[in-house]
Amino acid sequence: MTGALSQLALFWSPALTGAALALLLPLLGLYLRLRREHWAALAYGQLGAAGALGALALGLPPLAGGLAASFAVAGAKHRLEKRLPAAGLFPLLFILGWSASLLLTANLPGVERLGAALFEGQLYFAGQEMLAGSAVALIAGGLFLRRAGPLLLLACLCPAHFQSSRLPAWPARAAFDLLAAAALALAVMSLGVMGAFALVFIPPWLAFALAANWRTALVAAPVLALCAHTLAFALALIHDQPFGPVLAAVLGLSALALPLAAAARPGSRRKTGQG
Amino acid sequence: MTGAAAQLLQVERLVAGWLQPAHQPVSFTLARGEILALAGPNGAGKSTLLSALAGGGARVFAGNIRRAAALRAGVQTQHPPPVAGLPLSGAELLALTGASPRGLPPWLSACLPRRLDKLSGGQRQYLALWSILQAPADLLLLDEPANHLDKAGLASLPSALRARAAQGAGIVLVLHDAALARTCCDRLLHLEPLP
Numbered sequence: 212m213t214g215a216l217s218q219l220a221l222f223w224s225p226a227l228t229g230a231a232l233a234l235l236l237p238l239l240g241l242y243l244r245l246r247r248e249h250w251a252a253l254a255y256g257q258l259g260a261a262g263a264l265g266a267l268a269l270g271l272p273p274l275a276g277g278l279a280a281s282f283a284v285a286g287a288k289h290r291l292e293k294r295l296p297a298a299g300l301f302p303l304l305f306i307l308g309w310s311a312s313l314l315l316t317a318n319l320p321g322v323e324r325l326g327a328a329l330f331e332g333q334l335y336f337a338g339q340e341m342l343a344g345s346a347v348a349l350i351a352g353g354l355f356l357r358r359a360g361p362l363l364l365l366a367c368l369c370p371a372h373f374q375s376s377r378l379p380a381w382p383a384r385a386a387f388d389l390l391a392a393a394a395l396a397l398a399v400m401s402l403g404v405m406g407a408f409a410l411v412f413i414p415p416w417l418a419f420a421l422a423a424n425w426r427t428a429l430v431a432a433p434v435l436a437l438c439a440h441t442l443a444f445a446l447a448l449i450h451d452q453p454f455g456p457v458l459a460a461v462l463g464l465s466a467l468a469l470p471l472a473a474a475a476r477p478g479s480r481r482k483t484g485q486g
Numbered sequence: 487m488t489g490a491a492a493q494l495l496q497v498e499r500l501v502a503g504w505l506q507p508a509h510q511p512v513s514f515t516l517a518r519g520e521i522l523a524l525a526g527p528n529g530a531g532k533s534t535l536l537s538a539l540a541g542g543g544a545r546v547f548a549g550n551i552r553r554a555a556a557l558r559a560g561v562q563t564q565h566p567p568p569v570a571g572l573p574l575s576g577a578e579l580l581a582l583t584g585a586s587p588r589g590l591p592p593w594l595s596a597c598l599p600r601r602l603d604k605l606s607g608g609q610r611q612y613l614a615l616w617s618i619l620q621a622p623a624d625l626l627l628l629d630e631p632a633n634h635l636d637k638a639g640l641a642s643l644p645s646a647l648r649a650r651a652a653q654g655a656g657i658v659l660v661l662h663d664a665a666l667a668r669t670c671c672d673r674l675l676h677l678e679p680l681p
Contacts, residue, residue, distance in 0.1 A: 245572065365582050368568065369618070371540060371561035372583065422573035423601060 225401070226444055228337040229454075231345035232398045233410055233440035235352045237432035239391050240415035242356070242363050250301035251288075252395055252411035255281045256404045257308030259396035260329040264315040264322050273325060274344070274400055280308075281392035288388060332403025332455020334444070341401055348394050355390060359383040364425070403455030410436050413462040417469055439465060492517045494557060494625050494656040495539065500549035502531065502538035507547045509535060510678045518624070521647055521657045523667040526677035532660040533564065533629050535677065539658060540627050553625075560623035564630050567614050569602040576602055576613045585620035589649065591642045608636025615643075619650055626650065628659040632666055644670045 236252075243249045259277035266276020284304060292300050316326030328336065337345075365372055366380040398407035414432035422428035443458035450457075495516040501507045509531030516522055524532040537544035539551060540561045553559075560583070567579070576598040580587055587598060594612060602610050611634040619626060632643060647670050651657055661667040667674055 361582055364574075368574075368579070369561075369583065371542060371563050372618075372621075419571055419573055424575035424599075425573055425578050428573045 222335060222444075222448065224339060224342050225334045225337040228342045228345045228401055229334050229440050229444060230437060231342070231349040232394070232402060232407070233436040234433045235345075235349045235394055236398060236407060236410035237414035237418075237436040238352065238356055238429065239394055240411035241418065241428055241432055242360070242387060243391060243411065244415045244419060245364065245367055248301065249412055249415070250305065251391065253404070253408050254301040254304035254308060255284060255392045255395035256399045256407050257305050257312065258284050259308075259392075260399050260404055261308045261311035261315065262396070263329065263400060264312055264319075264326055267322050267325055268315060268319040274340075274397070277396035277400060278393060281396040282389060285388040285392035328403070329399055330403055330405075330455070331453035332401065332406040332458065334401045334406075334454040335448070337401040341397070344397050345401075348390075348397055352390055352394060355386065359387065360429075363387060402458065403453075406455030406458045409459040409462045410440075413466045414439075417466060420470060421473055435465065436462075492519075494518060494554045495658075496552040497539070498549050498552075500535070500538065500551060501547045502534050502544045503547055504534065504544060507680055508544075509680060511549060512675060512677065513549075514673075514675055516625070516656045516658060518654045518656050519651050520673070521651050521659070521671045523671040523674045524658065524660045524677060525664065525667060525674050527679065530677040530679045532677055536561075536627050536629050536658065536660055557625055558623045559625040559627060560618045560621040562615060562618040562626075562628045562631060564633065566611060566634070567602075569610070571603060572601075574602055575599055576605070579613060579617050580620070583617045583621040585617045587616075587620075589620070589646075590616060591638065593638055606636065607634055608639050611635055612639040612642070615639075616646070619646060624655060626655050626657045626659075628657065630660050630662065632661060632663060640666075 240249060240252065243251055259281040262280025263273035263277035265280070267273045269276075288300070295303070312326065312329070316322055327333075362380065362383040366384065370380070395407055395411070398410070402410070414436040415428070417435060418428035418432040422431050439461045440458060443454065443461045446452070446461070447454045447457040493515055495514075497515070498513050499511040500513070501509065501511050503509075508529075509526075512535065514522065524535060526532055534544045538546055540559060542561070569579075576594075577587065579602060580598070587595065590598075591612075594609060594616075597605055597609050597613070602613065605613070615628070615631050615635075618628070619631075631647075632640060635643065644666070647657060647659075659671070661670070
């Protein structure tokens with residue numbers, strides 16, 4: 212145990228990369244959930260993975276391919292939503308991304324290792340570039356949400372406010388879509404598709420159910436995610452396990468335990484939120 | 487304040503609709519401090535006209551709408567804010583629209599720190615209405631503001647509207663309840679559907 216913990220010092224770059232993403236992804240997840248778009252995270256992540264694999268097969272940097280694929284989805288989202296039956300776009304894109312990722316991994320030489328890493332989440336291979344990218348995403352995302360967060364809330368709750376004030380809501384929405392796409396493409400490179408999705412989905416889901424107000428949710432979701440990330444990082448390191456599944460298990464078990472603990476509190480009549 | 491400066495809206499022979507015209511041509515003006523009710527049977531185009539005044543989705547088929555320069559408008563639609571499952575308190579909703587909680591009836595002030603989805607339907611509806619009514623706006627367009635209000639909310643509505651108009655806002659509202667319209671409003675505009 213002591214030896215494993217002393218090894219942790221060697222893993223500061225992966226640990227900080229994961230911590231930055233653990234703070235950013237739940238914040239994005241809160242707004243995705245507000246917009247009933249939390250499945251978008253899975254679509255952005257899976258298509259980002261397919262883009263990374265495609266780029267590697269073409270001899271290009273995988274991160275650039277992942278970002279390009281996610282940005283393409285975010286950019287085409289509104290046009291595609293208008294032409295497809297309601298609520299089907301993101302599951303459809305996830306299915307296509309999954310299919311493309313597996314077919315690329317199965318048929319192209321030299322991409323198997325990256326393919327496995329994208330599904331398992333090999334955070335321990337994250338280097339300085341990934342840390343720098345995650346830190347920039349966290350700072351940019353935090354500053355953007357601090358300014359545009361109220362506009363995103365208002366656009367969902369009182370859309371007529373924008374019509375009547377002749378204020379365009381689309382710049383904030385479009386910028387948020389691009390930010391979410393970029394963050395997810397970055398996250399799948401180190402956390403894996405399901406590890407990244409677990410951070411986007413589970414802490415906001417719990418915060419929606421349990422937080423007393425939006426301000427509390429904005430604090431509680433990243434704090435929960437950071438605690439889960441820290442625990443998962445240590446567990447995966449000590450037991451030599453892939454990081455993504457361990458993180459998903461820690462978050463998933465928290466999702467089962469916390470609402471039950473809250474409901475069991477004396478005098479608590481709070482219901483959990485909608486799934 | 488001059489008469490021209492006080493005038494917020496000038497509507498001339500306006501016919502609005504969605505796919506086709508919804509009502510007979512209407513003309514009216516609205517000044518600061520005035521409350522105008524739109525009345526008429528179901529399907530007479532009241533909400534459609536309100537949507538056209540808001541610059542929303544309704545189409546203007548004929549006539550025109552002149553708004554005062556730099557007019558700030560607040561719009562309440564018949565759809566309440568979708569707050570089910572959302573961790574948003576009453577105070578946060580008011581902060582989002584810039585509405586002041588000052589003057590809120592005492593039976594609602596205590597609810598401000600609570601999540602909106604934990605309030606009764608009547609409390610939630612009144613807070614949603616208040617978030618628009620007290621937003622920093624010159625013109626308020628309210629579609630059925632009395633819908634879903636409980637007894638206490640209905641009793642407070644006329645004085646809240648009068649107080650907002652006294653602060654200088656012009657208000658156009660759709661009301662089904664003729665008695666309430668007479669209590670709340672300075673003028674009534676009766677709309678007739680197209681034959």
